[in-house]
Amino acid sequence: MRRRGYDVKASPGENDELAKVSNILKCFDKIDGTKIYCDTAEKMKDDICDTARQWGDGARGVMTLFGEEGFGHIVNVYVSKHSGVCIVDSQSGKSYSELYKTLDKYTEQRINNVYELTLYRTDNATLTEDVKKYASRR
Numbered sequence: 001m002r003r004r005g006y007d008v009k010a011s012p013g014e015n016d017e018l019a020k021v022s023n024i025l026k027c028f029d030k031i032d033g034t035k036i037y038c039d040t041a042e043k044m045k046d047d048i049c050d051t052a053r054q055w056g057d058g059a060r061g062v063m064t065l066f067g068e069e070g071f072g073h074i075v076n077v078y079v080s081k082h083s084g085v086c087i088v089d090s091q092s093g094k095s096y097s098e099l100y101k102t103l104d105k106y107t108e109q110r111i112n113n114v115y116e117l118t119l120y121r122t123d124n125a126t127l128t129e130d131v132k133k134y135a136s137r138r
Helices: 021-025 041-055 102-110
Strands: 033-036 060-066 072-080 084-089 094-097 116-121
Touching (some): 041 084, 084 102, 094 102
Antiparallel strands (some): 072 084
C-alpha cells in the first residue's frame, strides 16, 4: 500500500475494523487466494515459497493466517531475486527471508496454531473504494 502512496499502520486491536482480515481484503478488487495446507512446517514453507515464486521477481502480496480461538493475522509477502521469498510482519516489525533461513523459523512457530493459511497476490490487483476507510493518501 505504501508503494501506491497510502499510509497504513498495523493494528493489534480486536475491535478495530482494520484488524479484521476480511476488511483488508475488501481493499482489493477481484483478488484470488491460494490456500496453503499446513501438514508440516517444512511443507508450509515450501508451499509458500513455491506459490510466491510463481508470481515473479518484485511481486508483492499478503498472507492470511487463521487459528484456534479466533486467532487471525495478516503479513506482507514479497519476492526478491536477491533474498528469495520474504515475509514481513508489520505488527511485530520482524521480517523473515527464505535466503537467510529465517523463514524456517517462522513456519516452525506457526505450524501448531494455524489451521488455515492463504496467499494473495496484491501488486497486480486494483484498489477498491474501501481502501479509503482503512488507509490515507500521503
